[in-house]
Amino acid sequence: MSLLKVEDVHKRYGKEEVLKGVSFELERGETKVIIGPSGTGKSTLLRCINQLSPPEKGRVWLDGVEITHAHAKINDLRAQIGFVFQSFNLFSHLTALRNVRIGPIKVKGMSKEEATKLAMEELARVGLEDKADAYPAQLSGGQQQRVSIARAYAMRPKLILFDEPTSALDPELIGEVLEAMINLAKGGMTMLVVTHEMGFARAVADEIIFMEHGVIAEQGNPQQMFSAPKHKRTGEFLNKITELYGETD
Amino acid sequence: MLLRGTLINIELLLALLIVGLLVGTVIALLQVYGGRFFGTLASGYAWIFRSIPALVLLFLFYFGPSQFGVNVAPFLAATIALGLRSSAYQSQIFRGALQAIPNGQMMAARSLGMSRLQAIVSIIIPQAFRLSIAGWSNEYSSVVKDTTLAYVVGLNEVLRHARIIIDRHYDLAMLAYLAVALIFLVLTYAGNWSLGRLEARIRIPGLQIGGEL
Numbered sequence: 001m002s003l004l005k006v007e008d009v010h011k012r013y014g015k016e017e018v019l020k021g022v023s024f025e026l027e028r029g030e031t032k033v034i035i036g037p038s039g040t041g042k043s044t045l046l047r048c049i050n051q052l053s054p055p056e057k058g059r060v061w062l063d064g065v066e067i068t069h070a071h072a073k074i075n076d077l078r079a080q081i082g083f084v085f086q087s088f089n090l091f092s093h094l095t096a097l098r099n100v101r102i103g104p105i106k107v108k109g110m111s112k113e114e115a116t117k118l119a120m121e122e123l124a125r126v127g128l129e130d131k132a133d134a135y136p137a138q139l140s141g142g143q144q145q146r147v148s149i150a151r152a153y154a155m156r157p158k159l160i161l162f163d164e165p166t167s168a169l170d171p172e173l174i175g176e177v178l179e180a181m182i183n184l185a186k187g188g189m190t191m192l193v194v195t196h197e198m199g200f201a202r203a204v205a206d207e208i209i210f211m212e213h214g215v216i217a218e219q220g221n222p223q224q225m226f227s228a229p230k231h232k233r234t235g236e237f238l239n240k241i242t243e244l245y246g247e248t249d
Numbered sequence: 250m251l252l253r254g255t256l257i258n259i260e261l262l263l264a265l266l267i268v269g270l271l272v273g274t275v276i277a278l279l280q281v282y283g284g285r286f287f288g289t290l291a292s293g294y295a296w297i298f299r300s301i302p303a304l305v306l307l308f309l310f311y312f313g314p315s316q317f318g319v320n321v322a323p324f325l326a327a328t329i330a331l332g333l334r335s336s337a338y339q340s341q342i343f344r345g346a347l348q349a350i351p352n353g354q355m356m357a358a359r360s361l362g363m364s365r366l367q368a369i370v371s372i373i374i375p376q377a378f379r380l381s382i383a384g385w386s387n388e389y390s391s392v393v394k395d396t397t398l399a400y401v402v403g404l405n406e407v408l409r410h411a412r413i414i415i416d417r418h419y420d421l422a423m424l425a426y427l428a429v430a431l432i433f434l435v436l437t438y439a440g441n442w443s444l445g446r447l448e449a450r451i452r453i454p455g456l457q458i459g460g461e462l
Contacts, residue, residue: 052356079362089353093376093453103361106371137455148357155361 001064003028003190004159009048009058011041018044019055020214026159031191033201036211037237042194043086045211046161049192050081063158079107082152082160086167088144090136096123096147097132103155122150126180142173149180153189160184162193196241202226210234251425254410255432258396261327261406262436265392268332273339280340281347282369291340298337303398306330311402327399335392342384346377382448389440394433407432 004026011019018041026032034042047053049060051067051074060067067077090099100119104110110118123129126146136144145165152160162181166174178200185191185204195201201208202222209219210231218225218234229235279291298306311326321329350373358368397408411425 050360052359075362075364077362078360081360083357083360085353085357087353089351089357091354091357091372091376092456093372093379102371103363106367107362135454135456137453151361 002026003030003063004049004192005061006045006049007059007061009045009055009060011044011048011053011055013044018214019048021058022211022214022216023058024209024216024219026190026192028158028190029188030206031185031189031193031204032207032209033205034192034194034209034211035196035198035201035237035241036217040211041214042211043163046083046163046192046194049161050078050083052083075107079103079155080158082155082157084145084148084152084160084162084165086164088136088141088148088168090144090148090151092136095133095135096128096139096150099136099147100151100154103151107155118154119150122154123147125153125183126150127176140173141169142176145169145173145177146180149177149184153184159190159192162191162195164194164196166195166197196244198226198238198242210237212237250410250414251407251428251432254405254407255436257324257404257406258393258432259436261324261331261396261399261404262393264324264328265332265335265396266389268328269335269339269388269392272333272336274343276336276340277343277347278369280344282365295337295340298334299341301334303331303334303395304401306334307398307402323399323402323404326402327396327404331392331395331398335388335395338388338391339385342381342388343377345384346380347373349380350376376453379448379451379453382444386441386444386448389444390437393436393440397429397433 002025006025007023009019009022010017022041022045024032034045036042044053048055048058049067055068058068062077062080065077066072067074090096091102094102097116097119100122101112101115104115104118105112120129120132123132126149128143128146128150131139131143131147136147139147149165165181166177169177174197178197181191181193181200182204193200193205205222207219208222208225210217210225210229212233218229218231220230225234226238229238276291276294279287280295281288283291307327307330310330311321311323314321354372354376355368358372359365363371396406399406400408400412403409407429411429414425415422
């Protein structure tokens with residue numbers, strides 16, 4: 001049984017249908033990268049998966065439990081799905097340490113001591129143990145995003161969704177965030193990543209999903225997608241973003 | 250004698266601020282998160298208590314019940330009338346602050362598995378509270394002065410004491426009123442200074458949005 005199963009997900013905002021029936025699966029320990037032009041519903045798809053923005057039609061299962069079910073325990077399920085935002089969204093009134101430990105304390109009922117210890121370990125994992133007492137506004141974008149990765153991972157989720165995690169970053173800060181993500185992927189974390197970073201995709205992706213106009217246009221392993229895409233559009237898009245973003249591996 | 254009256258003003262002021270803060274917070278939360286029904290109800294409440302003149306409210310809550318044989322003490326009537334009025338104003342300060350918190354904060358909290366209520370209590374309110382202090386400082390200045398209105402329902406506050414002095418020694422009128430004015434200068438300054446200190450103390454290091462309200 002796959003860890004995540006997405007079946008025929010539809011989502012519209014007003015008149016515009018953003019997702020027009022998306023289906024795919026993600027196995028435990030896999031990393032899949034979603035690419036595609038902007039406005040294709042990539043971010044919407046991630047939000048449909050953890051129900052931050054529930055789909056109108058279609059179903060999503062996490063580890064065999066249907067998230068989209070009317071009686072699903074949505075808070076429990078969300079706690080098992082990490083989410084890393086493009087704009088970080090760290091809690092601005094809390095220090096880095098408190099950002100990381102608040103989930104385990106409030107949601108999992110962990111003791112403060114235990115959660116503090118865990119949060120310190122997670123900050124160390126992303127190389128920020130010396131920033132534990134800094135507030136988000138005192139950190140660089142790259143540091144904030146690493147804290148938010150630590151915050152997501154501290155919940156020990158079954159899956160982490162990344163919504164263009166490096167798009168809001170200055171180029172020189174992207175590497176440190178990708179490194180943290182690569183470490184997670186290599187450590188066996190199941191990840192679904194919307195990104196334009198082809199270096200990352202080549203390094204850790206088990207599969208690349210190319211989305212366009214609200215549907216999956218093509219999916220396959222990175223080698224095949226880069227060297228012999230089935231669709232002309234996939235090749236064009238890959239060439240364009242490789243040109244724009246370069247290959248960082 | 251004036252100082253004894255001032256104590257009553259301060260007591261009333263504290264009562265008003267507490268009633269205003271508690272009720273105002275609830276009203277603001279309902280307006281922002283209460284859905285259509287409770288939101289409309291809360292907006293209606295804020296509209297009513299911001300529209301009726303303070304004096305009319307005082308008379309309503311003091312003389313109104315006595316018509317039905319219920320005697321309300323002046324202090325209680327003033328606390329209810331002016332407290333609810335302040336709550337309406339405070340609710341608008343707090344509502345603005347709640348709405349100024351970026352939506353991403355709520356989304357991040359929910360994505361960790363927090364319930365909506367948990368997110369509001371642990372993430373949104375602490376941030377909105379900080380943003381509200383500048384507005385509260387303003388509201389404090391106005392509430393502190395409103396306390397003298399309780400004079401009209403017979404509360405023995407500072408202005409009434411001044412009147413009593415003046416009734417006995419008419420030549421002291423100017424002096425007595427100046428003394429009352431001075432007392433309010435001090436009260437307003439002290440309150441705003443304390444709130445300014447509080448604001449500086451709990452300011453989030455490095456964060457810029459605090460200055461926007």
